[in-house]
């Protein structure tokens with residue numbers, strides 16, 4: 001049995017979620033191959049070769065893969081699919097975009113966002129914003145899967161010695177073109193892999209008030225997140241959103257500030273180890289999942305927290 | 311140009327779902343159902359394109375039991391022109407849904423398909439991408455900006471790192487994200503008008519698509535419940551607990 005893991009990368013470095021995806025592949029068991037499709041992506045291929053548990057790196061280095069367009073990547077994945085029992089990618093916007101397209105080309109269903117490998121053809125995945133967990137079994141010879149990274153402990157990024165092998169490119173489909181990105185740059189840790197996350201909601205009232213959370217975050221080495229309401233109101237960019245339709249996080253500590261705790265928000269953070277809620281409404285549903293709840297006005301509590309942390 | 315909008319009937323997003331005691335699925339009987347919220351956004355976008363002169367007709371398609379017609383009716387009341395209901399199981403898998411939608415596209419010849427990015431029941435996030443693959447069309451997922459410009463569309467996508475701008479050839483499949491627009495409410499006169507708008511109903515089998523499930527559901531269970539913890543009286547107590555009890559800072 002061989003498993004192909006689609007590596008998410010920016011042509012030079014490998015995205016951390018790939019390491020969790022390899023961990024899921026390891027649970028399935030079998031030879032693990034890593035596909036690095038990109039342009040001038042030798043550095044990414046070298047980085048992938050160092051990932052623990054990888055047996056081989058397939059490198060498709062060609063202009064049409066430069067910006068991970070699904071129309072160009074899906075035919076490559078299909079062309080390589082023969083000989084694999086499983087193809088896995090992280091359930092990030094990268095994986096969610098390309099994998100269903102590849103699955104349809106291969107005429108197999110996709111199993112989205114798995115959180116557990118029961119055996120090589122049976123997987124557990126959340127449905128209804130995580131309010132139910134479905135165990136699904138596939139009888140297809142090929143299984144196409146996206147992996148929820150927070151559910152699998154990352155394998156080591158180094159120590160592996162996989163051989164790199166070039167594979168032929170499948171050509172530009174000429175359907176779409178990448179123009180530009182507006183990426184939020186931050187010195188803080190990445191939201192989905194941070195050990196501590198502090199998120200603000202509509203209660204923050206204004207984007208500038210997020211500076212209070214940022215100050216606390218910097219003292220704790222934390223990432224800053226937000227509820228949908230805070231993003232919709234324009235307080236912070238879209239990539240801060242935690243929840244059913246945003247990012248899923250499971251840090252050691254999650255601090256929810258001025259967030260009511262709608263099920264769609266809980267879907268993205270309720271697997272955190274310790275949850276703290278700061279909310280002035282003692283009836284707020286967030287307190288039902290919080291290990292430590294503080295009923296207080298955030299405009300008093302957050303500055304005080306900042307001072308307490310020195 | 312025609313715009314096709316697939317709309318799914320799902321449990322209303324405000325309802326707390328319950329797992330059936332026999333673990334075969336979630337309880338759907340006597341539960342409030344509604345149009346998938348992302349699909350409302352897709353309908354709204356189609357209406358805006360039509361109102362700006364970019365389309366002549368908006369066709370809604372829903373695949374599901376007979377009650378899926380109510381969901382189509384909701385979209386017709388928002389302003390869409392007509393509906394197609396394909397009678398099938400509520401649990402039709404995304405790949406089969408995509409194949410059925412392809413059959414409709416082949417027949418109707420729309421220049422644009424606007425899907426939701428994900429149905430909030432199965433949380434699959436697959437159908438639009440699969441349909442796009444089957445059609446060999448361009449694909450733009452998680453759109454928070456859609457601008458048609460002749461034979462191309464400019465799309466802003468919400469991605470993990472922020473926003474991405476792409477340009478796609480038409481025809482295209484676009485899946486919409488939450489911040490694309492705010493869907494309108496249907497006005498009373500439009501609700502009345504919608505009652506007279508046509509809904510074509512057909513059987514999935516009539517489209518020559520095999521809709522048999524490819525995945526089997528072994529079990530559906532409730533996740534382990536999280537216990538509510540304690541309330542702390544002050545910020546300093548909180549910091550003390552985090553340092554000395556939870557040991558997370």
Ligand SMILES: Cc1cc2nc3c(=O)[nH]c(=O)nc-3n(C[C@H](O)[C@H](O)[C@H](O)COP(=O)(O)OP(=O)(O)OC[C@H]3O[C@@H](n4cnc5c(N)ncnc54)[C@H](O)[C@@H]3O)c2cc1C
Nearest residue numbers: 201202203227228229243244245246258259260265280298
């Ligand atoms: C299809 C769909 C998908 C969704 N996906 C997501 C998602 O991915 N993520 C997400 O977060 N939401 C999502 N939502 C939205 C979700 O339903 C809620 O609307 C949202 O989470 C509410 O955000 P909030 O808690 O910040 O705002 P609110 O619910 O308005 O809560 C604000 C809270 O702040 C408190 N507060 C106000 N002022 C203060 C103060 N001075 N001090 C202390 N506390 C204060 C209030 O007591 C209140 O509890 C989705 C909804 C839909 C329909």
Ligand SMILES: Nc1ncnc2c1ncn2[C@@H]1O[C@H](COP(=O)(O)O)[C@@H](O)[C@H]1O
Nearest residue numbers: 316317373425426428429434435436437
């Ligand atoms: N049964 C269905 N009927 C109509 N549209 C559907 C159906 N299932 C999925 N869709 C469309 O595909 C989108 C994504 O669904 P999913 O892939 O199930 O998350 C939805 O937002 C709808 O636009």
